[in-house]
Amino acid sequence: MRPPVGLLLLCSCCCCCLGLGLAPEQLFGRPPVDRDVQRLGEAALHVASRHIATRINTLLVRQHCLHCPAELDHQQRQLTDQLLQQLALHMSVLFYRASAFVQQPWDYTLFVVNEAEAFEQLHLNYTHLLHEREFYFLIVLMVRQPATELQSSVTRICYAALVKRIINVVVLAQQDDGKIALYSYRLFREHCTPGIHTYRSNRFLSNGSLLHPELFPVRFTNLSNCAFNVTGHVLPPHFMYLPADGAILPANGALIDMHDLHGIGGELLRLVATALRFRINLKIPMEKSEIFSTDSLNGCFAQLASGEADLAVGGFSGSDKRRHQFATSAVYHQSYFIFVVRSERYSGPFGQLIRPFEPVVWLCLLATLLAALICARCLEQRVRLQHPVENLIASTTGNPVPSHRVPHSSFLRHLLANWLLLTLVLRCAYQAKLFDVLRIPKQQPLPHGLAGLLRQNYTLISSGYHDFYPRQLTQLMEGNFSERYQRLQQARKGTRLVTISLDNNLAHWQRKRRRGSRLTHIREPIYLYQLVIYFPNNTILKFSIDRKIEQLRSSGVLSHIERRYLPAGNFGQVDSNVELVTRITNDMLHGLYRCYVALMAMAGLLLLLERLAGRWSRLRRLLDWLQ
Template identity: 45%
Template sequence: MRLVGLCLLSALWLLGNSQDQRTGQELLLAKLTPPQDEMKVQVLAKATHYVVKNFIANKINTMVIRQDCMECPDELLDRQSTIVDHVLSNLAPNISVVLHSGDDQEETSWDYTLFVVNSQREFLFLKIIFPDELVEREFYFVVVVTQFQSPDTVEATVGKIIVASLRFPVINVVVVVQTTDGTVVLYAYSLFTTNCTIGLTLLEINQFDPVTGEPLQPMTYLYPVRQGHLGNCVLNVTANHMPPHFIYEKWTEERNSYPENQVVDPKDVSGIDWEVLQLLSKALKFKIQLLLPSEPSQIFGEGNVTGSFAQLADGSAQLAVGGLSGSDKRRWLFSKSTVYYQSQFVMVVRRDRYLGRFGPLMLPFRGKVWTMIILIYATAFVATFALSSRLRLRYSLENLFLMTLGNPIPMHRLPGTGFLRYLVASWLLLTLVLRGAYQARLFDVLRMQQYRPLPKDVAGLIEDNYTLVSNGYHDFYPLRMTRRMSESFSARFDRVQHAAPGERLTSIALVSNLAYWNHRHRDITRLTFVPQPIYTYQLVLYFPRRSFLKPAVDRKLKQLLGAGVIAQIGRRYVNYLCDKDLAGNRELLPRITNKLMGGVYRIHALVIFLATVVFGLERISHRWSWLTRLMEWFHRY
């Protein structure tokens, strides 16, 4: 009996063991990838490695790999591990790799990120949080979908992944997918559809060889949208009128003269920012529609914006230009471009001349001196006229005019009497002295203008009781000494320029803006700036928050800066004078140029022309008697 029981127990144990063995074999076979699928996975891994090696590893030192698969079957997990292992094993000498855990953490600062996901659903549920300081950076995504895609659903899958990337926002994204027949396809997109409607147009960049994983066609770039081709579509650009950065020729100071969102004719526009904008439109292939707000562009607080900023906030414009600064702490409400131009923000004051710019030429002597000169001239004129008939002097008034100018007269024209000869000699000496003094005065005016001393910093302005005229209050100037006026720079310049003689006004402006205004009003301007600047004003272009235009515009601006194009444009619009000269420093004298002597050249040309005409008339007067009599009468009187 015992033997029979042992046999039964052995039979049962063998039977159970054989059943467990069959179950384990079935489970192992179920987990193993079919040979055909294994070959497809190798092709996908090779294609992924080619993209990473040729377009990522040669540009950066570190990249991030994220592997996400929520509740995936073992087959998909093996596919993801195969792809990641293949990339890691072949890139180890060339690039450092960070394997992201996929937790709810802030994204790192590396630019390129490789996502290996099961399907578009896995990518849609990813939680990627960029720190605030990294929001404005340009990131790059390569998304590899491990699940096989049918030809009917592949474009829908790629489209959902790209739309999800744009919400992060990341515009540089490509998707690697594999269809059910094993074909590996690389997809990208363009930002506009037909008729320049905002949307996505999927682009099939390339397909890969089913054996080697190499692309079937040559590839020169990975992200087509990064090339910045906007399809010649129209972008609304709002502009802030601020010469010389943006100049609208028909601009007036009346606020209500232009309706909101007025479309501006480009023919009436010029300026540094306008030329930079034209270069950007040519490089990025877009057309410009200019909008001109009827109010100044300012940010008063969170959500309280006017002018061009208001048009950006309500979505009526995609770009803002016109001397806008990126240094204000409240500018985080919008996205800003890289700094393309810098100017100094300074205090503007008026230089008070003693006699004005041309006063020394009009009044080179004091009033008493002029009274004596006029009295002597009147006495000489009356005496000459009275004695000419009695002494029968020829050319008496002509001699008086020549002597007034300090020129000599012929010997035969000198009077014979001692009294008149003494009078002529005295007058010649006096006119010679006066002409020498006037020429010296003229030279002094051209070389050095007489100014009263001005403060050299903001503290000096406050000490001398200058009132600040501005469109707002500033922490660097006392509130009680500030007069708030919502005016443009030009209006404040006029107010400071035409202030009463005893009124001390100052304003704030850019050096470039002041230099342009002084150049346009060079005949009357008396404005200069305090040598100590308030701060450096950094000019940028503005976009709506997280705009897709920012990365492409930044790249082009950096290229223009590196080539010196923007600096050359600025020099054509801003005629800088020496800072010390503008500040009224008499230690550095301005050069005397031909431009200063323009009036003298014109008068000299006129005199030469008249002398040529008279010479010609004298030459031909011998042929006609009436012309001879006319010339004799002309010399007589």
């Protein structure tokens, strides 16, 4: 036995309104069936079962008046029973209460109304999450009217739906001649003439099927070359306005050539405007774009809230905790919020040549060289050596001393041999240490993440205070990221300053200043920054632009744009932030040791043969023949 309709509807989980009451006399008799209403119900069943009931949906039946004529009450009762008998197992319903002034919409909703005024008086409740969803309304209009009155009723319903922020609405109605058709609307006429133009979008054939398989036409694919107000926040490389003539944009905005838009967001806006066929009236506010509270807005957000702009673009985050005042598009780009610091060299461009020895060692070597020079000058006067200072410097750097300058005294020869041996050992030690030094970074090691910055008392240069950094270590500074970068770049050596920005901003900075930039980033990111376009909450453009963003992203067009503005390897001095490489150990030099032993053994053998050749003439003749 089929349970009562009321019990079935109360157990459901979604929304619907039923404003019907059964008259006592109808409980015991079956009223006559209205054939026209039956045909309208069959059409509604056909559409609902194929386009509504296959999704998360609701059935909403609303009656305009409480004291309707008996004939109208019977027709609506007949249509409701027909729909519930066929769709009760597929559609979720909830009883309508007279006190329920506000109803919550659902993605796909079927309405049954007596006339247009019933839908106009329906109040829908939107939470912040519902502003991000796209709704589809199928409205069954029961009243039969002449063509002009029917057109007026459809226009009123479409206008009421747009006021409720419902852009996908289709009206199913029966014409005065009995034909059943589906009606939709166009918001803009040719040449951007304002107004709602309703038209018949589909109709039922004699076999009970639709002429076109699509129920809801795709909205706002052609905006008839209308001009929309766009407010932009200049933030390279995300959004840049670069006119060819360099003209300054007026304060109240102006229609621009879309080829003057650059950056990731700028080129995205250009592609969307070309695809949807609308023009751009660009406005760039002078103040910074920020949301302080519901009543305190600056820049682009203030223009959005006041209705001066229809959308805002320019590196805005989609995860701002105060964004509930606006609607946002789909994410078109992701970037990391990072810490930016200045890399410091150890001792300037020639510091690597000094690092092999400690300062104490360099002082000892300098003292030894001075003592050797003094001794050479003294010996020059007493023993009359030829160019002793020149010979000393030449032998120190590894150059040979001419044979006629070599002293004949055994004591002086002994001193020269010791000096040559000492300088040889020092040069070998220096070259070995220098080889090891050149393998490590030239810059001083950077802090490791946020904990390292706090441990070393880095001062944060920012335009405001942040939860992740102490206020006592934060220094406020007005301006954009370029001005903060300049502050870090020009700071005195040893000053511990850090700022925050997007990694794309740093990449753009490094790309423009390949040679002079000394900025780098801390490897640990702060958080992921998702870039979106902002709209007013009552916008009609969001879902059309979302579809275009998804198409451009899935086709790889956005990735191509990102690669042009953010080529790989533009973060600059990334190698300065790596861990110090391991030093050379004896285990790494086993092969070198073997080669050295082999060379020494061969040299010893040759020395032995040379000594023996001095005594044995036959061995000397053999070696001469081999040479």
